[in-house]
Amino acid sequence: MASDATDVGKWFGDAGSIDRTTGRLFKWGCLGATALALFLMLVFLLYVFNDAFAPLSADPGWLLTFTGTVLLPMLGLGAYYYRRDPAAGRVAYTALGLPIVMGLFAGGVWLLFRHVAPPRMWFGFVVALAIVVALVRAHERIRPNATDERTVLLVGGTILALVGVPGLFPSLRNLVLSAPALPTVTVMFLLTFALPIATLAGWYVRKGRESTRAGTIALAVVLVAAGLGLVIGPVAGVLPATWVIAVSPVVGALVMYVDRVLRQGEGTSGFAFPVVVVAGILAGTAIADLADFAGPETWLNRDFLTGVHSTTAVEAGIYPALVGSVLILIVIVVSAFPVGIAAAVYLEEYAPSGGKLGRFIELIEINIANLAGVPSVVYGVLGLAIFINLLNMGVGTAVVAGFTVGLLILPIVIISTQEAIRSVPDSRRNASYAMGATKWQTVRNVVLPESMAGIFTGTILALGRAIGETAPLLMIGVPAVVRVSPESFFSRTGAMPRQILTWSTQIETDFRYGVLAAGVVTLLVVLLTMNATAIVLRNRYQQSR
């Protein structure tokens, strides 16, 4: 195939001397083209950031202060890591990036608690489920071989816990909630949110260090950090419950990461980086306050993030759209991911390669590849026709939006999961079969845990795609402007990209260059954080293989 294309009988080197200029030009041309695309986008993004933050509107003194306290130390440390200690550089960006990622996650969870799942509901839910899990565990201890009995217990217990028997027996959840004295909201979150995270961190540390004491210390650190909200919260002006939700995932993840780096003993000096950044910001703020330097008049500020849309640019905010996007994401995670992962497991582990069914499977595979390329607007029409016109699920609700975008990313989830599963070596499967395990046991205990990192990476990338999708939302009638945050998955909801489109139709300069840029930066921060996390995860995961 390749050799046909070159002239037969002609030597490459027959010109006598080799001309290097063409080659060099070609090489630099290729590099230039690659750089051009990246450079163009970089310039665009710089403009967006400039419009959103307007850094030049600040006092020169303010800019100087922050250059001195934050930027220069960061650059200095960065240069040191780059020259002397690359391992510490990796630790440095992870130690700074991890809290940011977990902070975003915590923000999403907080929105959920605030608008959809009130603390009482959540508390009842978690306690009821915990009782069922404890029962199943106990049963596992007493009768380890009765798997069928356990399956019945699990399914029946879950139903009793969450739904009960209508008319006869109230659900366990309601029983919990009818207890004469319930803890306060903060304590509820400490018990049902911070405690599980602390336990996870403790379990991880205990496993890594093989020391129960270290595990207990880790658990205590997370719990204490979350509990500090009771004291610091009122001083800093946040509700203690908010503090618990915001702090426990961040501290939990940090504890696990710090423990791992300390255990490996490499690049520990990287931890100086986030400390320097935080200290620099605090010092800069203090100095700017003392010297009375005015900060920049940014469009992307607290009022923008917590405000609702308004016809005047200065008051416009993105909050309801942000809540809507979180709700839609949850629907996608719950609906598309299980189905996509299950489909990928079937195609990789179960599907026969021959016979009639084999041909059907081949059809499915081709079909999935093609579905991944169908324009998103067509999925929008599908969502409109099926979920709204046929099933009457309501125009522009979070469920419909989630299902529609979920269908859109389903092929992507399947394809990336298939790749992750394919990378599990066959020897692991065979080892499992040799132990007498069935197919499902092999999949559950060997294949899925092994490919989890890959699946996780693929799903984060798919989710990133899902947040930015706009065309399907237009088709299913997600409203252009929402002034009230959605209260459930069945109410009409906004979404960040839809809100951005609305602002782009405003002609006022303040909207076009200010509010719009702020909205775009909000969306990009969420999205690029997710994508970067996924790419970093994947690179690590590929290196460790």
Next chain:
Amino acid sequence: MSGNSGTASESITYGSVGRGIQERLIKLLLFSCAALTVLVTLSILVTLTYDTITFFGFEAVDVVSFLTETNWEPRSGQYGVWPLVSATLTVTVVSALVAIPIGTAAAVYLSEYASPQMRSVLKPALEILAGIPTVVYGYLALVYLTPWLRAAGLPLGTFNLLSASVMVGILIVPMVSSLSEDAMSAVPDSLRQAGYGMGATKFQVSTGIVIPAAVSGVFSSYILALSRAIGETMIVVMAAGLQTNLFDPLDPFGSLASSGRTMTAAMVNAVTSDATGASPEYYSMFAIGLTLFVITFTMNLLSNRIAARYREEYQ
């Protein structure tokens, strides 16, 4: 997990009564998830076809004028699809002119010239480009690119096909470069070594051996990228506007500089305008949607076929 797998391995060797049923149930469940994707395709086809038939059932509309006439004015009952098709084709062609050279050059650089460090920077950067949502690209085209091009002296309207097309081109660069790079990296090293053995320079190996050897993969990436450009919605909705102009071959630049409504933009317009749910305008989007689905699905199928061929060749 460790405790869990411990108990599982204990129970593995014991009785297998009832396990057959459980296994079969699980298999069936997993299979139905996989089969769901076929159901999705079928329901796209059925719903689109069904409502397209409704569209052509209206008195104001007939198939012949839909396919032959050159006016798209739903308000006055004129449904000629050609202006939409011509705007879509314009966007596709111009974006291809932007994306194919840049994307191919990037792929050659990444697969043949880049050092591992360079690759480890450029590849994720291009991937992050691919992760930026299209609504942001649309905003960049509308708010920055169009004013810049106008400042550079091009007589563009606020909404125009040119900046929309250029933006679509930038959007599909990562797609072209990453898929082409996969194809080029899949070319076995023995071919390159043979070239060097003949005294070829790196340039000659890249252009004379690697690109021709990877040509089917590269080509399939082009088709896929073009299919993406045809279906791209947000950029054209935001930056190209909604006027329906037929492309004028005598004044190509004038057509580029003015607004144009692509097929996807017409669909969005049909559902977001105040057209009622029972009007032909509303149903027109299903007819366009069906056309779009058929075109892109065919292109994707073609691209898969071509890509599958080169994969077989090297295994």
